[in-house]
Amino acid sequence: MTAFFQNVVNALQWGSFYALIALGYSMVYGVLLLFNFAHGDIFMVGAYIGFFVATAFLAMFGAATGLIALPSWLILLLVILATMFLTSFLGMAVERIGYRPLRNAPRASAAITGLMIGIILETTILAIFGAQRMKFPDMLPALSSAVQPVVGGVVISWQKILIVVVSIVLMLLLQWFVSNTKWGMAMRAMAYDFAAVPLMGVPLNRIASLTFALGSALAGAAAVLYSMAYPVLDPYMGITVGWKAFVAAILGGRGSIKGAAIAGFLLGFIEIFSATIFPSTYRDLIAYSIILVILVFRPHGLFGEEHTSKLRL
Amino acid sequence: MSKRAILIVILLISLMAVLAACANAGGTDTIKIGINAPLTGDIPKVGEGTKYAAQMWLEDNPELEVGGKKYKVELVIEDNESKAESATKANTKLITQDEVLVIVGPQSSKQAVPAGGVANDNKTPMISPWSTNPATTKDRPWVFRTPFLDPFQGPVLAKFATEEFGAEKAAVLYDVASDYPKGLAEYFKNAWEEIHGPGSVVAFESFTTKDADFSAQLTKIKDSDADVLFLPQYYNEVALIVPQAHQLGWDKPILGSDSWGSAELTKLCGADCYGDFFSTHYVAKGAKGATKEFIDRYKAKYGYVPDDVGALTWDAMNIVKKAIQDCGKITGDIEKDRQCVRDAMANIKNFEGITGKMSFNDQGDPIKCAVIVKINDQGEFEFYKQVCPEGMK
Numbered sequence: 001m002t003a004f005f006q007n008v009v010n011a012l013q014w015g016s017f018y019a020l021i022a023l024g025y026s027m028v029y030g031v032l033l034l035f036n037f038a039h040g041d042i043f044m045v046g047a048y049i050g051f052f053v054a055t056a057f058l059a060m061f062g063a064a065t066g067l068i069a070l071p072s073w074l075i076l077l078l079v080i081l082a083t084m085f086l087t088s089f090l091g092m093a094v095e096r097i098g099y100r101p102l103r104n105a106p107r108a109s110a111a112i113t114g115l116m117i118g119i120i121l122e123t124t125i126l127a128i129f130g131a132q133r134m135k136f137p138d139m140l141p142a143l144s145s146a147v148q149p150v151v152g153g154v155v156i157s158w159q160k161i162l163i164v165v166v167s168i169v170l171m172l173l174l175q176w177f178v179s180n181t182k183w184g185m186a187m188r189a190m191a192y193d194f195a196a197v198p199l200m201g202v203p204l205n206r207i208a209s210l211t212f213a214l215g216s217a218l219a220g221a222a223a224v225l226y227s228m229a230y231p232v233l234d235p236y237m238g239i240t241v242g243w244k245a246f247v248a249a250i251l252g253g254r255g256s257i258k259g260a261a262i263a264g265f266l267l268g269f270i271e272i273f274s275a276t277i278f279p280s281t282y283r284d285l286i287a288y289s290i291i292l293v294i295l296v297f298r299p300h301g302l303f304g305e306e307h308t309s310k311l312r313l
Numbered sequence: 314m315s316k317r318a319i320l321i322v323i324l325l326i327s328l329m330a331v332l333a334a335c336a337n338a339g340g341t342d343t344i345k346i347g348i349n350a351p352l353t354g355d356i357p358k359v360g361e362g363t364k365y366a367a368q369m370w371l372e373d374n375p376e377l378e379v380g381g382k383k384y385k386v387e388l389v390i391e392d393n394e395s396k397a398e399s400a401t402k403a404n405t406k407l408i409t410q411d412e413v414l415v416i417v418g419p420q421s422s423k424q425a426v427p428a429g430g431v432a433n434d435n436k437t438p439m440i441s442p443w444s445t446n447p448a449t450t451k452d453r454p455w456v457f458r459t460p461f462l463d464p465f466q467g468p469v470l471a472k473f474a475t476e477e478f479g480a481e482k483a484a485v486l487y488d489v490a491s492d493y494p495k496g497l498a499e500y501f502k503n504a505w506e507e508i509h510g511p512g513s514v515v516a517f518e519s520f521t522t523k524d525a526d527f528s529a530q531l532t533k534i535k536d537s538d539a540d541v542l543f544l545p546q547y548y549n550e551v552a553l554i555v556p557q558a559h560q561l562g563w564d565k566p567i568l569g570s571d572s573w574g575s576a577e578l579t580k581l582c583g584a585d586c587y588g589d590f591f592s593t594h595y596v597a598k599g600a601k602g603a604t605k606e607f608i609d610r611y612k613a614k615y616g617y618v619p620d621d622v623g624a625l626t627w628d629a630m631n632i633v634k635k636a637i638q639d640c641g642k643i644t645g646d647i648e649k650d651r652q653c654v655r656d657a658m659a660n661i662k663n664f665e666g667i668t669g670k671m672s673f674n675d676q677g678d679p680i681k682c683a684v685i686v687k688i689n690d691q692g693e694f695e696f697y698k699q700v701c702p703e704g705m706k
Contacts, residue, residue, distance in 0.1 A: 003536045006561070010528035131357030133549050135581045148560070155562045230525040232552050232581055234355075240523045275529035281489045281519045283529075 002153040007272050013160045013229065015268020016167035020222035021245035022252060022260040023174060024091075024215030030191040030255025031211045034107070037114030038094055040242015041121040042216050046087040046223030047136075047233050048125060053086070054079045054137050054224070076139045080166070080224050084217040091216025092209045100205065118239075125235040133234050136227035163225045170221055171261045174214065178257060183210060191255055244271075251291055253304025263302060267291070343385045344377055344643065346633060347407035349418035349428060354395025355522075356547055358577045359420050359443070359622045364390060365615050366626035367417065374634060380642035389413055393424050400424030404431040404439070412647050414637070415439070415654055417629050420622060421547075421572075422446035422493040429456040436648065438655040440632060442625035445571065446496045450677040455655055457677040459629045459668065460571065460594050460621075461702075463493070467500025468507075469683050469700045470543065470568055470592050475508055477590075478566050480540035482515045486530055486554065487545050489519035497545035497570055515539050527554050531561050545570040552581035559585055566590070574621040579692035587690050592683050594621045595668040596696045604667040621668070628666035635661060 021043055028036045057079050061070040070078075098117045102110045138144060143158045150156070178184035189197045190207050198204040226241075227233060248267045252259030270290055275283040295301070348367050352360035367388055376383045389411045393400035400419045407413045408431070416432055416439040419425045425444035432439035433453040440457040441449055447464060450456045474480045483505050487498035502514045516537035518530035531554070534542060544554055544567060551573055558567065569591030579586060597608050597618045607627055611619040637643075639657035643650055662672045664679075671679035682701040689695045 003532055006532045007529055010526070010532065014526045014528065126353060131353040131360075133357075133552075133577060133581055135552070135583070150562075155560065157560055159560075226525075230553055231556075232549055234549070236523070237525070241525070272526075272529040275518075276533060279519075280530050280533075284521065 003276070005152070005154045007276050008269075009154060009156055009160060011269040011272040012164050012265070013268075014272060015265035016164050017222050017226050017241065017264075018245045018248045018267045019261045019264025020167055020170065020218050020225075021241060022248035022264045023171065023257060024219050025246050025249035026252060026255055026257065026260035027187075027211050027215050029249065031187050032099070032190075032208055033194065034099060035111050035114060035246070036094075036099075036212070036215070037111060037242075037246075038098070038117035038121060039114075039215065039219060040238035040240075040245070041118040042087065042091055042094065042238070043219040043223050043226075043242060044235065044238030045090055045121055045125060046083060046216070046220035047227050047237065048129070048134075049086045049090075049220065050079060050083040050224040050227055051134055051136055051233055053082045054139060057082070058137055058139075072140050072142060079139065080221050083220040083224050085220075087220025087223070088213035088217040091212040091219075094216075095208055095212040100208070118242075122235045122239075129235075131235070133232050136231035136233060138231075139228055159228060163229060166221070166225060170218060171257075174218065175257055177214070183207075187211060247288070247291060251294060251301055253301030256301070256303040259301055259303030266302075343387050344379075344637065345387045345389055345411060345413040346630075347404075347411060347413035347416040347418075348388055348390040349393055349400060349403045349407065349416055349424070350390065351395035351420060351424065352390075352392040354393075355549060356395050356421065356575075358548075358575050358620070360392070360395075362575075362620045362623040363418065363420060363442070363626045365611065366619065366623040367630055369611065369614065370627060370630040374630075377634065377637060379637055379640070382643070384643060393419050393428070395421070395424065397424055397427045400428040401431050404428045405435075408432065408435045408437045413437070414647070414650055415633050417442065417626065417633060420444065421491075422449060422496065423491050425449045425458075426492055429453055432456055436655075437651050438636070438658055440629045440658070442629040443622050444493075446492050447676075447678075448492070448496075453677070454659070457632070457658055457673060459625045459632065459666065459671070459679060461681055461683055462678055463497045463500050465702060466570060466592055466683060467497055467502075468504035469685075470570065471501055471504035471508060473590070473592070473685055473698070473700070474541045474543075474566070474568055478541055480566075481509055482513055482537070482539045483509075483541050483543055484516035484518070484534040484537055484539035485514060485543045485545075486516075486518045486520070486527065486534060488522050488550065490521040493572065494545045494547075495519075498543070501543050501545065525553060527557050528561065531558050531563065534558075535561055535563050540565055542567045544568070545572065547572045548575040548578040549581065551578060551586065555582055555589070556585040571621060574686070574694065576617050576620055579688065584692075586688050587692060589688050590697065591686055591688075592700075593686050593694075594681075594684065595624045596684050596686050596694055598693055599696045603665075607667050624668050628664075628668050628671075631666065632658065632661060632664060635664065 024039050028034055057075050061075050063069050094117055098113045099110055102113055148155055148157045186202045186207050248263040249260050252263030271287045274286040278286050350360040350363040371388055374386055377386055391403035393403045407416055419428050420443035422444040425441040426448045429449045433455040438455050442459045444458055445460050445463045447462055450458055485498050487494040489495055505514050516534045516539055518533055567589045571593040573591040574593040600608055636654050636658035640653040664671050669681040671681045673679055682699055685698040686694045687697040
């Protein structure tokens with residue numbers, strides 16, 4: 001039983017990364033009917049941005065060397081916000097350079113562009129920083145050396161609590177933004193009808209940029225949290241996570257925020273429990289077979305709706 | 314495509330062909346040695362160590378005298394991106410396009426096993442400085458290596474853990490998609506069960522390359538009641554697994570293999586790895602003689618203590634040198650020269666390398682000792698114990 005609950009805790013942490021990254025795929029698909037295959041690499045660049053922001057902020061505000069010493073939770077918050085801000089610009093740039101010129105091209109071209117942008121981002125990072133692994137600094141040394149909460153033999157760890165809570169807060173914020181603001185309404189309208197809504201005076205390009213900015217900001221936040229849990233950075237770290245999060249986005253139902261979030265966690269649970277119940281060698285085989293079966297019965301995902309011919313298909 | 318575009322493409326291709334041809338025109342007075350190393354990809358530090366050691370060797374040996382005539386030495390360094398496909402491609406290029414006499418590399422078994430096949434099929438001598446999987450040289454008369462093998466390393470570690478920690482039950486976590494960890498995990502398991510009986514490896518868990526979360530496997534391992542955890546992984550993965558194991562409450566010893574032996578390990582892993590043990594080919598701290606000389610020179614030149622891969626590459630380069638000199642003459646006929654170098658290499662006996670004395674057996678594998686290293690509280694690799702094959706001291 002202890003092992004079961006331990007794995008629930010493990011899966012919550014692992015699933016929150018899938019969920020945060022899947023949201024970026026899902027939103028872009030919902031609004032622009034486009035699979036942004038560069039998203040996993042935007043996440044990877046986000047981790048590098050986070051690395052430099054964290055190193056700089058720790059030097060500026062850290063207790064040992066800082067000019068103004070700030071508490072470490074505040075530094076972490078600043079690092080997450082700054083990384084989200086900077087990564088959103090990367091997302092907008094990708095949209096402006098890679099996707100906007102192809103807006104009326106066949107959709108396969110746009111998908112291929114995404115793959116190419118991904119490769120360009122990987123090799124650019126490789127060229128700038130070399131293939132050397134980088135170690136993400138310990139953001140909350142007090143927390144990781146503190147006594148970890150253990151409930152009935154289950155090690156929960158402060159870091160896991162932090163990651164899951166921050167992820168859920170970000171998802172709720174996104175949900176609020178999309179359903180309660182004018183910009184969010186414009187996004188939803190665009191998702192509803194790609195052709196007519198721009199005619200009503202909703203600026204298509206600005207909404208596209210906004211969608212990419214939001215998705216990438218979430219990827220940036222995910223990258224900082226991910227780097228805290230798995231502190232070794234490399235230029236290819238975004239590929240597998242990106243692909244799996246893409247699966248979560250499809251599973252959740254294309255364009256559904258709630259769906260992507262829930263499917264992200266579901267994917268985390270399926271992966272962790274496949275490795276627990278079956279020999280770990282077959283983890284991905286079993287995990288993704290389960291997802292295939294779900295999709296066979298629910299081809300539009302858990303919360304997706306069937307697309308009508310109005311949409312640009 | 315318009316006609317003009319096609320024309321431009323043809324022009325570009327022919328330009329590349331001309332350039333390639335120019336690059337090839339080396340003349341007969343040079344000896345070309347190919348280096349196939351992972352300069353980018355998963356284990357770049359290994360590639361860097363290979364390149365630096367080879368370049369340092371080149372400084373000492375800008376020319377080789379063979380049969381009374383001096384030949385200029387040229388290194389052709391190819392990146393294999395730490396991928397099997399790229400390593401075979403690099404070998405093919407080195408053999409057919411650059412026409413190298415002998416190839417040093419690739420380093421990890423994942424690349425060395427397939428690349429060794431290419432070298433063997435093309436009758437070009439190849440020596441891998443770091444690959445420890447038996448398949449690399451098995452039934453391949455043209456392929457050699459400088460490290461000891463996994464079937465030797467597995468039992469060494471099993472015996473060490475039994476004697477040192479009094480362990481009876483062991484757990485293993487390894488990458489099932491990579492030749493080296495998978496092979497070593499199995500040798501360790503066999504050796505362990507030979508000592509402690511079947512079922513004494515209580516958790517035999519795996520993952521696939523690029524995984525970052527090991528919590529499910531580690532939870533199983535923690536609950537399996539094992540006394541020791543064996544991690545035959547590369548340093549970048551070790552730096553992820555060991556802290557996660559500690560976070561989940563694992564406080565028993567962790568044991569590694571020679572793939573741990575990188576200067577990067579303690580940088581990435583930090584205090585989490587202090588106090589752990591691994592087996593390797595050589596240890597820098599406390600080295601003497603030619604080994605110390607090599608370490609000091611390397612450190613002065615590149616600013617850090619060389620990993621085992623640097624030392625093994627250095628030995629491989631010197632074995633190549635000895636083989637070329639033993640061969641006695643360079644005819645200019647590349648096929649004949651390659652045959653001559655291969656035969657000379659197979660005949661090397663009691664070669665005094667900086668990683669120990671070695672002779673090649675009929676499979677092209679050296680017979681030599683292993684070292685057990687402890688990572689001390691300063692994060693340095695410290696000599697702990699030497700373990701030799703039976704009948705050798």
